[in-house]
Amino acid sequence: MKKLVIAGFMFLATGVFAQKSKVTSAGNYLKYENYAEAKEAIDAAMANPVSADWWKTHYYRGKVYAAIARSADPAVKGLDADAVAKAAEGFEKALTYDDKKMDKDEIKKSYRSIVNLAFTDGVNAYNAKEFERSIKSFKMAEKINLANGIVDTGLTYNIVLVALDGKKADVALEYLNKCIEGSIKGSSPYASKATLQGEAGDEEGALATLQAGREKYPNDQALLTQELNYYLKNGKMDEALANLNTAIENEPTNYMFYFARGTIYDNKKELDSAVANYVKSGDLKPDHFDSFYNLGALYYNQGADLLTEANLTPPSESAKYEKLKSEALIVLEKGLPYLEKAHGLNPTDASTMNSLKTLYTLVGENEKAIAMGAKIEAAAAGQ
Numbered sequence: 001m002k003k004l005v006i007a008g009f010m011f012l013a014t015g016v017f018a019q020k021s022k023v024t025s026a027g028n029y030l031k032y033e034n035y036a037e038a039k040e041a042i043d044a045a046m047a048n049p050v051s052a053d054w055w056k057t058h059y060y061r062g063k064v065y066a067a068i069a070r071s072a073d074p075a076v077k078g079l080d081a082d083a084v085a086k087a088a089e090g091f092e093k094a095l096t097y098d099d100k101k102m103d104k105d106e107i108k109k110s111y112r113s114i115v116n117l118a119f120t121d122g123v124n125a126y127n128a129k130e131f132e133r134s135i136k137s138f139k140m141a142e143k144i145n146l147a148n149g150i151v152d153t154g155l156t157y158n159i160v161l162v163a164l165d166g167k168k169a170d171v172a173l174e175y176l177n178k179c180i181e182g183s184i185k186g187s188s189p190y191a192s193k194a195t196l197q198g199e200a201g202d203e204e205g206a207l208a209t210l211q212a213g214r215e216k217y218p219n220d221q222a223l224l225t226q227e228l229n230y231y232l233k234n235g236k237m238d239e240a241l242a243n244l245n246t247a248i249e250n251e252p253t254n255y256m257f258y259f260a261r262g263t264i265y266d267n268k269k270e271l272d273s274a275v276a277n278y279v280k281s282g283d284l285k286p287d288h289f290d291s292f293y294n295l296g297a298l299y300y301n302q303g304a305d306l307l308t309e310a311n312l313t314p315p316s317e318s319a320k321y322e323k324l325k326s327e328a329l330i331v332l333e334k335g336l337p338y339l340e341k342a343h344g345l346n347p348t349d350a351s352t353m354n355s356l357k358t359l360y361t362l363v364g365e366n367e368k369a370i371a372m373g374a375k376i377e378a379a380a381a382g383q
Contacts, residue, residue, distance in 0.1 A: 020051050026060050030067055035076045038064045055097035059107055062090030066110070069117045084117045088140050092147070108148065115144045119155070122162070131166025135159060153184040160192065169196050180212075187213050187220040194226060206230065219250050228260065237264050255284035259291050266298060274298060282341075293342040293352060299335025300355055303328045307362075333363055348379060 022045035029038035042064045045051040065087035068079050080086065091111035095104065122137035138159045145152050156178050163172035173196055179189035190213025197206035210227040217223060224247045231240035244261045251257065262277030275298065282291040310324035336359055343352045353376050360369035 020045070020054065020056075022048075022051060023054070023057050023060050026064055030060075030064055033067075035064070035068055035071065036079060039068065039079055055094045055099050055102055058090045058094040058097075059102075059110070060090070062087045062094060062107075062110060062114075065090060066114050066117065069114070069121075084114060084121050084137065085140060087114050088118065088144060092143075095147075111144060112148050115141050118144060122158070126162050126165075131162055131168065134162045135166070135168065135171055138162065151182070153179075153182060156182070157185050157189075160189070164192065169200065172196060187217040187223050190217075191222050191226055198230075203230070203234070219246075221247065221250055224250070232260070232264075237268060240264055253284060255281045255288060255291070258284065259288065259294075262291075262294065266294065271298060271302065287345055289342055289345040289349075292338045292345065293349075296335040296337075296339030296342055296352075296355065299331050299338070300359065303332035303335065303362075306331060329363055332359055335359065336363070350376070350379065353379070 022041045026038045026041035026045065029035070029041060042057070042061050045057045046061060051057050065080065065083045068076055069083035069087060071077055077083070088111070091107060091114070094102075094107050095111065118137050118141035122134045122141060125131075125134035125137055138155060142152065142155055142159070145155070156175055160172055160175045160179060163169070163175065173193060176189045176193040176196070179185055180193070190209055194206040194209040194213070197203075197209060207227070207230055210223055210230065213223045214220065214227060224243055228240055228243040228247065231237070231243060241261065241264055244257055244264070247254070247257045248261070258277045259281040262274045262281060265271070265274035265277060275295065278291050278295045278298070282288060282295070285291070306324050306328035310321050310328060313321040313324065336356075339352055339356050339359065343349070343356060346352065353372055357369050357372040357376065360366070360372060
């Protein structure tokens, strides 16, 4: 009976040895750069339950696939497109074992050594517009770094950029939050996160993000402008004005801030303030059509209101009528130079031409009115 037991034990031990010898074979093939054979041997070891549950199998799997990934020979690289990922899996799994024969420091070193492979694969995938693969590879590089106590903030932001380009909003938001929590890239993650939230219809969330960003970076112009656009879009004029005042303090030569402030005052019917801001915008940027057009339109509308009031005056109040009409013409004449400047900047704008024709008629400049009418007809005819 003992002989039978011994024979059976020897048979079992021989079977285990045979399976584990595949790992040794993989190492030998690798040593002599026989990569295809090394891959075949380690894959066979991984396919067998006996050798698959052995730290050395996973360690050599990492080594074999790392060598394939590193090779400059296209034929070797072609052995497996996911060689980097499989190398990472091998080293990571090997480190979960606790065996006195293991040299964990060596395994950790091998694991660390493939971070550049993962990063390079991420870059190559990004350049090929394979965004999902790029994200996967960058995440792999991040995981290897974190396992070794390394926080690479540039890598974290790279994942954001790839996710944004690849329209992977969920990944972008996840890593933007990491950037915000780690104070990575300053105010930029707040702006990007708010943009994504706005695109998803979460306007209140976008505003909360911008406000959090401005609390940390109160003078950041990009956040200020984005918050301003939110207020303008949602008709929150007082909040928008407060933002613009701060923005102008930070950047007093930005013509767009004065123009925006002018439009707010215009809508609030605070016309003197509107004029002052439009004029400042035009002074800073003499070719800004909208500044001059809005100035002309402001005076045009103000004059038109006075004319309407005059025309509604009873015939018995002729003195009042004449006074209102005279005031209207004075206001209309103030707007003429600005509309003429706007027309010079954009000679094909129909609204400007029609406004000028009407103004010329009202102030008695009939020849100019006729000439402008001819321009309008020519434009309509496509000449």
